[in-house]
Amino acid sequence: MLNQIFRIMPTEELCLLVMGAFGLTGFDDIRCFTRKDMEIRGTITKLHDLLPIITSYYLPCKARSYLSDLNCKNGVTVLRHFVRIFGYKVHSKEKYIKGEKIVMYNVKNINQETSMRLAYNKKNGNCTLEFD
Numbered sequence: 001m002l003n004q005i006f007r008i009m010p011t012e013e014l015c016l017l018v019m020g021a022f023g024l025t026g027f028d029d030i031r032c033f034t035r036k037d038m039e040i041r042g043t044i045t046k047l048h049d050l051l052p053i054i055t056s057y058y059l060p061c062k063a064r065s066y067l068s069d070l071n072c073k074n075g076v077t078v079l080r081h082f083v084r085i086f087g088y089k090v091h092s093k094e095k096y097i098k099g100e101k102i103v104m105y106n107v108k109n110i111n112q113e114t115s116m117r118l119a120y121n122k123k124n125g126n127c128t129l130e131f132d
Contacts, residue, residue, distance in 0.1 A: 004062075006058060006059065007057065008056070009085070010057050014053065014054070015083065017050060018050065018079060019079065019083070021041075021047050021050065022041070022043055022075075023037065024107060027086065027107060027109075030106060032104045033105055033106070034104055035102075035103065038075065039072070044070055044072065044075055047070055047075055051067060051070070054078070076090060076105060079107075087109060087111070089108055090106070090108075091107070
């Protein structure tokens with residue numbers, strides 16, 4: 001057993017195929033995507049096509065949990081599993097657009113430092129700290 005999710009180490013090519021289903025070109029692709037983007041691109045359909053290959057890498061109990069009844073939420077979880085092996089993570093950020101909550105996802109290097117911005121308002125003395 002390799003770890004708690006995979007029984008065989010996934011190849012980088014397979015990981016790139018999974019990332020391609022989400023519209024990402026590689027590990028250094030900084031584009032964000034949402035669940036709505038996944039529906040437009042047909043991500044779940046593409047993952048269903050890759051399912052026979054992906055299933056052979058997962059432990060049987062994990063394959064039943066994550067790969068049966070595949071939807072957008074499970075799809076992002078599968079992407080998280082594959083990129084974690086290669087030192088990356090799927091970062092999520094909530095945004096409100098026109099009163100609707102949208103979760104935006106992108107792939108980041110685990111070792112990448114989070115950037116921090118400090119904004120100081122001279123008029124009222126307020127200080128705002130933002131993390132990316």
